[in-house]
Amino acid sequence: QSALTQPRSVSGSPGQSVTISCTGNSSDVGGYDYVSWYQHHPGKAPKLMIYEVTKRPSGVPDRFSGSKSGNTASLTISGLQAEDEAGYYCCSYAGSYTFPWVFGGGTKLTVL
Amino acid sequence: QLQLQESGPGLVKPSETLSLTCTVSGGSISSSTYYWGWIRQPPGKGLEWIGNIYYSGSTYYNPSLKSRVTISVDTSKNQFSLKMSSVTAADTAIYYCARLDSSGWYLGYWGQGTLVTVSS
Numbered sequence: 001q002s003a004l005t006q007p008r009s010v011s012g013s014p015g016q017s018v019t020i021s022c023t024g025n026s027s028d029v030g031g032y033d034y035v036s037w038y039q040h041h042p043g044k045a046p047k048l049m050i051y052e053v054t055k056r057p058s059g060v061p062d063r064f065s066g067s068k069s070g071n072t073a074s075l076t077i078s079g080l081q082a083e084d085e086a087g088y089y090c091c092s093y094a095g096s097y098t099f100p101w102v103f104g105g106g107t108k109l110t111v112l
Numbered sequence: 113q114l115q116l117q118e119s120g121p122g123l124v125k126p127s128e129t130l131s132l133t134c135t136v137s138g139g140s141i142s143s144s145t146y147y148w149g150w151i152r153q154p155p156g157k158g159l160e161w162i163g164n165i166y167y168s169g170s171t172y173y174n175p176s177l178k179s180r181v182t183i184s185v186d187t188s189k190n191q192f193s194l195k196m197s198s199v200t201a202a203d204t205a206i207y208y209c210a211r212l213d214s215s216g217w218y219l220g221y222w223g224q225g226t227l228v229t230v231s232s
Contacts, residue, residue: 003158036218038159045208045225046159051218089159093217099163099174101217106158 001097004029004090004104011110017078020107022090023071028102030071034093037066037075040106041086049088050075077109085111114139116209116223124203124230130196134209134223141190142167147212149219150183150194152205160205164212165192199230 005023012018022029022037029035037050048057050066053073063078073092077084090104120132134148141148150162163173165183173181177196185192196203206225213220 032217034217036216038219040159045222046210046219047222048218048220051213051220052216055216057220087158091219099161099172101161101164101212103159103161 001028001094001102004092004102006088006090006104006107008105009108009110011112012077012080013112014080014082016080017076018080018109019074019076020088020090020109022073022075022092022104024073024092024094024102025071027096028071028092028094029068029073032093032095033068035066035068035073036091037064038089038091039084039086040089046089080111082111085109114211114221116211116221118207118209118223118226120226120228122227122229124199124228125232126200126230127198130194130199130203130228130230132194132207132209132226132228134192134194136190136192136211141185141192142187145214147172147214148185148192149210149212151208151210151219151222153208153225154202154205162194162196162207201230204228204230 035053038046040046053068094100115137147164149164180197182195208225209223210219211221
């Protein structure tokens with residue numbers, strides 16, 4: 001299956017909100033509530049930020065939230081902070097495929 | 113706290129086989145809830161899922177890499193391993209191991225990653 005579609009880059013000023021979209025199809029994002037989001041700072045391990053579309057792991061600030069509408073999932077970061085500058089990747093389960101896991105292409109968030 | 117640590121050569125010659133091991137500590141690799149995966153990130157590119165293994169030995173490979181990849185598990189050592197044959201410069205990447213939680217199909221824990229360069 002094809003990679004999920006994310007914008008290559010987004011930006012925002014400290015304190016603002018940004019939303020990163022992740023578009024798939026009815027076989028992945030639209031078909032299952034198994035979308036997760038990962039924050040990736042260069043040189044560090046990726047970090048789980050959102051799972052099952054809307055759930056936040058313990059320790060992740062509530063400034064991070066997830067949602068889904070149809071075949072598009074979204075990650076919203078409110079009250080932007082400098083430390084949020086990183087790469088963000090969505091991931092979806094796609095149960096009908098032989099290898100049913102797929103990443104998005106990644107989005108670079110720049111905090112201006 | 114669960115920890116994963118990748119290990120293996122940082123330099124591999126073209127056409128040879130890349131071999132990496134992921135050691136899991138702070139938890140059992142034999143848990144029925146989890147799968148164990150390998151993901152890589154080539155320089156300047158995004159994440160690419162290589163494949164997963166269950167503690168029983170069942171494997172799942174990305175079709176784009178399936179012909180060159182073998183993932184195995186050693187429950188006695190709490191380790192799982194990746195072998196990728198016939199490597200080229202395009203296989204140069206940071207390789208991560210991670211735990212996949214089957215209750216929600218998310219990667220909850222990751223290793224720090226190890227850079228593998230393919231060069232003669």
